[in-house]
Amino acid sequence: MSIEVSRVGKKFGDFVALDDVTVSIPTGQLTALLGPSGGGKSTLLRIIAGLEQADTGTIEIEGRDATRLPARKRNVGFVFQHYAAFKHLSVARNVAFGLEIRKTPKDQIAERVDELLKLVHLEQFASRLPSQLSGGQRQRMALARALAIQPSVLLLDEPFGALDAKVRKELRDWLRRLHDEIPVTTVFVTHDQEEALEVADEIVVINDGRIEQVGSPDELYDAPANYFVMSFLGPVTHLGGKLVRPHDVEVHTAPPALAVAAADAVGAAGAAGGLVEGTVVRTVRVGFEARVEIAVAGADGTGAVDGAPSAGPGSSVEAVLTRAEARTLGLVPGTTVWLRQAPGSISIDAPAGAPARELVEVV
Amino acid sequence: MTTTVPPVAGAPQAPATGLPAPRRTGRRAAPGSTRLTPTAGVGLGVALIWFSALALLPLIAVLVETSAGGWPVFWSTITNAQTAAALRLTITQALAVTAVNVVMGTLIAWVLVRDKFPGKRALEVLIDIPFALPTIVAGLVLLTLYGPNSPLGVNVANTRSAVFLAFLFVTLPFVVRTVQPVLAELDRSVEEAAASLGASPLTTFRRIILPALTPAIAAGAALSFARGISEYGSLVLLSGNLPMRTEVSSVRILSYLENGDQAAAAAVASVLLLVSLLVIVVLDVLQRRMVRRG
Numbered sequence: 001m002s003i004e005v006s007r008v009g010k011k012f013g014d015f016v017a018l019d020d021v022t023v024s025i026p027t028g029q030l031t032a033l034l035g036p037s038g039g040g041k042s043t044l045l046r047i048i049a050g051l052e053q054a055d056t057g058t059i060e061i062e063g064r065d066a067t068r069l070p071a072r073k074r075n076v077g078f079v080f081q082h083y084a085a086f087k088h089l090s091v092a093r094n095v096a097f098g099l100e101i102r103k104t105p106k107d108q109i110a111e112r113v114d115e116l117l118k119l120v121h122l123e124q125f126a127s128r129l130p131s132q133l134s135g136g137q138r139q140r141m142a143l144a145r146a147l148a149i150q151p152s153v154l155l156l157d158e159p160f161g162a163l164d165a166k167v168r169k170e171l172r173d174w175l176r177r178l179h180d181e182i183p184v185t186t187v188f189v190t191h192d193q194e195e196a197l198e199v200a201d202e203i204v205v206i207n208d209g210r211i212e213q214v215g216s217p218d219e220l221y222d223a224p225a226n227y228f229v230m231s232f233l234g235p236v237t238h239l240g241g242k243l244v245r246p247h248d249v250e251v252h253t254a255p256p257a258l259a260v261a262a263a264d265a266v267g268a269a270g271a272a273g274g275l276v277e278g279t280v281v282r283t284v285r286v287g288f289e290a291r292v293e294i295a296v297a298g299a300d301g302t303g304a305v306d307g308a309p310s311a312g313p314g315s316s317v318e319a320v321l322t323r324a325e326a327r328t329l330g331l332v333p334g335t336t337v338w339l340r341q342a343p344g345s346i347s348i349d350a351p352a353g354a355p356a357r358e359l360v361e362v363v
Numbered sequence: 364m365t366t367t368v369p370p371v372a373g374a375p376q377a378p379a380t381g382l383p384a385p386r387r388t389g390r391r392a393a394p395g396s397t398r399l400t401p402t403a404g405v406g407l408g409v410a411l412i413w414f415s416a417l418a419l420l421p422l423i424a425v426l427v428e429t430s431a432g433g434w435p436v437f438w439s440t441i442t443n444a445q446t447a448a449a450l451r452l453t454i455t456q457a458l459a460v461t462a463v464n465v466v467m468g469t470l471i472a473w474v475l476v477r478d479k480f481p482g483k484r485a486l487e488v489l490i491d492i493p494f495a496l497p498t499i500v501a502g503l504v505l506l507t508l509y510g511p512n513s514p515l516g517v518n519v520a521n522t523r524s525a526v527f528l529a530f531l532f533v534t535l536p537f538v539v540r541t542v543q544p545v546l547a548e549l550d551r552s553v554e555e556a557a558a559s560l561g562a563s564p565l566t567t568f569r570r571i572i573l574p575a576l577t578p579a580i581a582a583g584a585a586l587s588f589a590r591g592i593s594e595y596g597s598l599v600l601l602s603g604n605l606p607m608r609t610e611v612s613s614v615r616i617l618s619y620l621e622n623g624d625q626a627a628a629a630a631v632a633s634v635l636l637l638v639s640l641l642v643i644v645v646l647d648v649l650q651r652r653m654v655r656r657g
Contacts, residue, residue, distance in 0.1 A: 086557075
């Protein structure tokens, strides 16, 4: 394991940023620290980099105890959300900075800088100032600068957070490819579950200063350890006292054959019957999806969660269908439908007193 | 005096309206053309009138007054041993004080921005006192503290140290006040980036922070120098104004005026003016070079 974090705690005044965190970051992989803002993921990254000191616990980098080591001696590359460019230095000098500090011979520096600028596709901008680059280019420069020192680990703190959606997507793909080329142990912080699922080999979900789950994107998505992980990785909705993903809700305009339903119910939902009756309230079409909001009777749909009247949380179910499905079913507000969890899909028991919709919207 | 103002005011408008620039239907004039929007034109006009009346006109008056005496008068005035000594003293002391201010001012600004300590707010306010105090009051304070009856046992009265001390006192806030806001606005993550790349705190300061502060330091130094060479009130009591020893240029100008020798007074003033200008230009060039070198 490349980075061993053991029993790390950190407080800012009364605020507990990290609470007894232990995690191992595998060598040569791209690991995402995923979680909501203020959850402690950036603090953990900064503690690994030595930019912040842990109150308790230890950090090991490549087998060496780094807990008391200052940032400059840890040999980590760090990329900041807002680029942290050296504004008065040209792009080439920015990239060369770490090598100049290490008193590398000039010709070697020039060679390495050339190589890195090619790698990040900035070779024609070598003599420009950072202010003459776009956000995406600046971040690529920052990445080249961090890679120049051949760090044992590369740490990225919300590296694409300040960029617009399209550039973010491009850089994300590019980072993945770059990592396949240069397999340096990389940890990046993000609050964007899509980014984490798409780019990372391994995801560490952090919330409230604690680790909720560690696993591959598939493991996390297919077997979320708890309600938080499930709701953070995508939208969830309440159905029959369970939490399911909206696209795992089957919508029928007539009750499906009881025998089939019962068999499925035992296999998938585990609840007797598993069939919930409701009325379509609203349909929204977004691209290829149709999102359907269905009001269900309190007793059937949400009895386990709360007994609130129809306006309360949990008393409506969100289902996501393809547009074609929605059109075939002819769903319009007022249509009576029967819902059940799709066979083979995952669900977890709804926690008491935590309305799913609110959390999903916060995320 | 006011009669000369209208032509000056008309000057910026003449090219704006009289320029046979091709009329364009686009929102903006072609790049490189100097056409102004009406509001910008008015703004520029007002700024120029203001600047001309308050700064340019007096400056020209000094030069005109100097030239009235002709070259021989000018030359004989500034080569006069007593005057030359006064100029030398003023300029060297102002340069020395500016050098001290560059270091101390930056340090004080650093402490005020980066460190937390009790009494920080009080210090913030106190820094401006040398600047806000009427200079003659400052002179009195300095005389009481460092004069013949010094409670501290430090007597610098009638020495060159008195001039240095007075300059130091009145120019204290300049570098502090120009550097402080720039330092406060610096992005801390840039320093963290330097640290993660292996830079020691000192290297980070020298190669990353200092280049960012240099323009502000240069501006503060220019102000500090200009204030130094023009100082009168705060040093006149303590320095004793001994000819050839502690007499400064401003005192010399005053004594020329008291003797009714306007041309000579203007000659000394012109020299101070040129030296100020030179220092400002040199500081600007140095500053640019430093920023570029990193």
